[in-house]
Amino acid sequence: MTLTNWAGNTAFRARDVHHPTSLDELQRLVAASPQVRALGSGHSFNDVADTTGDLVILDRMPDAVEIDSAAAQVRVPARTTYARLAPIVHEAGFALANMASLPHISVAGSVATGTHGSGDTVQGLAAAVASLDLVTADGSLLTLSRGDADFPGAVVALGALGVVTSLTLDLIPAFEVRQYVREGLSADALADFDEIMSSGYSVSLFTDWRDTRVWLKRTEELTSPDWYGTRPADAPRHPLPTMPADSCTLQLGVPGPWHERLPHFRPDFEPSGAGDELQSELIVPREHAVKALRELYTIGDRIRPVLQISEVRTVAADDLWLSPFRGRDSVGIHFTWVKDPAGVRPVLELVEETLAPFDPRPHWGKLFTRWPSCPDRFRSLARRLDPAGKFANDFTRILLGE
Ligand SMILES: Cc1cc2nc3c(=O)[nH]c(=O)nc-3n(C[C@H](O)[C@H](O)[C@H](O)COP(=O)(O)OP(=O)(O)OC[C@H]3O[C@@H](n4cnc5c(N)ncnc54)[C@H](O)[C@@H]3O)c2cc1C
Numbered sequence: 001m002t003l004t005n006w007a008g009n010t011a012f013r014a015r016d017v018h019h020p021t022s023l024d025e026l027q028r029l030v031a032a033s034p035q036v037r038a039l040g041s042g043h044s045f046n047d048v049a050d051t052t053g054d055l056v057i058l059d060r061m062p063d064a065v066e067i068d069s070a071a072a073q074v075r076v077p078a079r080t081t082y083a084r085l086a087p088i089v090h091e092a093g094f095a096l097a098n099m100a101s102l103p104h105i106s107v108a109g110s111v112a113t114g115t116h117g118s119g120d121t122v123q124g125l126a127a128a129v130a131s132l133d134l135v136t137a138d139g140s141l142l143t144l145s146r147g148d149a150d151f152p153g154a155v156v157a158l159g160a161l162g163v164v165t166s167l168t169l170d171l172i173p174a175f176e177v178r179q180y181v182r183e184g185l186s187a188d189a190l191a192d193f194d195e196i197m198s199s200g201y202s203v204s205l206f207t208d209w210r211d212t213r214v215w216l217k218r219t220e221e222l223t224s225p226d227w228y229g230t231r232p233a234d235a236p237r238h239p240l241p242t243m244p245a246d247s248c249t250l251q252l253g254v255p256g257p258w259h260e261r262l263p264h265f266r267p268d269f270e271p272s273g274a275g276d277e278l279q280s281e282l283i284v285p286r287e288h289a290v291k292a293l294r295e296l297y298t299i300g301d302r303i304r305p306v307l308q309i310s311e312v313r314t315v316a317a318d319d320l321w322l323s324p325f326r327g328r329d330s331v332g333i334h335f336t337w338v339k340d341p342a343g344v345r346p347v348l349e350l351v352e353e354t355l356a357p358f359d360p361r362p363h364w365g366k367l368f369t370r371w372p373s374c375p376d377r378f379r380s381l382a383r384r385l386d387p388a389g390k391f392a393n394d395f396t397r398i399l400l401g402e
Contacts, residue, residue: 003055006043007275009341014055021060023141023165029056030163031139036390038163040109041081043102044365045279048113048158048395056163058108067092072171073130078108078164083267086259094171095258098122098202101239101311102265108164113365114156114323116332117262118313119202124325126155127318128169134162137390141165153381156322158364160396161385177201177217177261178253181237182230185212187297189228193290196228197314197331202262205312206239209300213237217261222253239264240309240336277308278341280348281334281363283324286314288358289331295354296333303351306344308336321378324361332363345369374399 003012014037020026030036035053042049049055058079065088066075072094076085082096083103089096098117100110107125109115111132116124131145132154142162144151154161185205189196189212197203200218207213214230216222225232236245236252245251247269249261260266284292293312296303303310311334315325324330335351337344344367352360352370362368379400386392392402 004042005045005049006041007045007278007339009045009278009339010047010050012039012050012055013052014050015052016054018054018056019060020056020058023061023135026056026058026061026163026165027135027139027141029054030135030137030390034388034390035392036163037159037393038078038108040079040106040112041104043105043109044113045367046365046395047393048364049109050395051393058163058165061165067094067171069093073168074171075166075168076107077166079106081106081267082110082259082263089171090174090257090259093174095174096125096169097128097172098125099259099262100125101263103259103263103267104265107167107169109365111155111167112157112159112164114320114325114363115365116313116315116325117202118204118315118332119200120198120314120329121316122202123316123318124323126320126323127316129155129167130170131168132164133166134164136162137386137388142385150381152319153321153378156320156364157378158322158396158399160382160391160400162391175219175258176255177219177258178221178255179249179251179261180214180216180218180222180253181233181251182214182216182227183233183237184230185214186229187212190290190293192228193293199227203314204264207310207312208307209297209303209310211241213241215239215264239311276339278337278339278344279335279363279366280337280351280368281332281366282352282355282360282368283315283330283332283363284355284358284360286329286331292331292333292355292358292360296351299350299354303335303347306338306340306347308338310335321375322364324363334363334366337367371398374401
């Protein structure tokens with residue numbers, strides 16, 4: 001049976017798929033293979049994880065999650081999903097600073113593509129990485145930690161430097177969040193964009209570029225009844241207005257643990273149409289957000305026929321070389337498209353053209369057509385750690401200009 005990504009729009013071309021059961025077996029496999037790549041949980045929408053050689057899936061490796069309470073850190077095996085990790089961390093009295101919209105994704109795969117949630121003061125998931133272990137091209141194990149010269153290049157690295165076997169993540173004290181959905185945010189409210197996005201720990205706008213609803217995740221109760229001219233949803237809502245909300249985390253302002261509120265989707269349900277979608281996301285500097293959003297409103301009629309829903313989120317800057325948030329507080333403008341690649345492509349190109357004046361960066365795990373330039377220092381690092389291009393694939397060859 002052909003192995004595909006979650007959305008089914010990418011069929012992996014790997015000659016062989018391996019499930020190593022120990023570090024030693026993985027190291028031997030990598031050392032012997034001419035072309036190899038790791039697959040996480042396969043949720044990316046492009047061929048970033050593909051290889052024509054050996055694809056390794058780390059789902060049978062030792063799976064112990066180790067919490068160091070004194071250091072407020074957790075060491076996780078690479079293929080661990082956030083759905084498995086979060087309750088363990090919570091049980092120990094800690095939290096991850098943020099989570100993506102769904103917890104089904106693997107830690108290594110998420111970190112490798114710069115995956116993020118929302119929150120003015122919260123960075124992408126990769127910024128929580130304090131150190132990682134990776135099996136490099138000759139099969140040896142390399143540990144890189146914050147403070148090491150190569151570390152900022154090795155966290156968001158698209159699998160191009162080696163197979164990550166474990167990661168150590170920073171933790172913060174566990175906290176409670178209330179999730180509210182507010183409906184009827186008018187386009188005029190963009191004038192208050194900064195205040196709206198800073199009204200919670202994590203704020204998302206869901207829009208079809210006509211009607212906008214707000215997912216507001218706060219540590220405090222929301223007391224203002226007509227918050228920015230909106231009305232409270234009278235029942236739980238799904239980000240797609242036509243879908244039932246069974247798969248969504250608890251709303252209506254009921255307080256609950258961070259990991260049961262920050263993701264939009266519950267771990268025990270498939271998030272939306274179970275793969276019946278495509279996604280793109282362009283990340284622009286925070287200071288251009290309002291202008292960029294206004295431009296998108298002007299092409300709303302072109303976007304809507306192939307759009308399921310858009311989501312607007314904020315992410316704090318980090319210093320990771322390939323991170324879409326490198327050096328700039330950012331706004332992620334996301335598009336969940338219908339599953340029609342040919343119909344979506346010209347609209348995606350139009351969106352990219354419209355956002356081009358705002359210096360956008362693409363989400364590495366989603367669909368895009370305009371490639372950003374690769375920082376020279378990342379190219380040098382990839383060539384030094386992987387001189388023969390063992391971990392290269394079509395995706396990284398374009399990025400690295402090979
Ligand atoms: C329904 C849905 C919702 C989503 N929501 C969000 C969201 O809220 N925010 C957001 O930013 N993104 C979101 N995404 C995108 C998703 O987070 C990214 O595509 C992410 O990379 C998925 O993780 P994964 O484990 O499936 O990675 P994969 O797609 O399996 O792999 C991604 C990359 O990581 C590399 N990789 C994986 N494991 C390893 C390893 N052990 N060592 C080295 N490299 C490795 C792969 O080679 C590949 O290059 C969503 C995707 C879906 C399908």
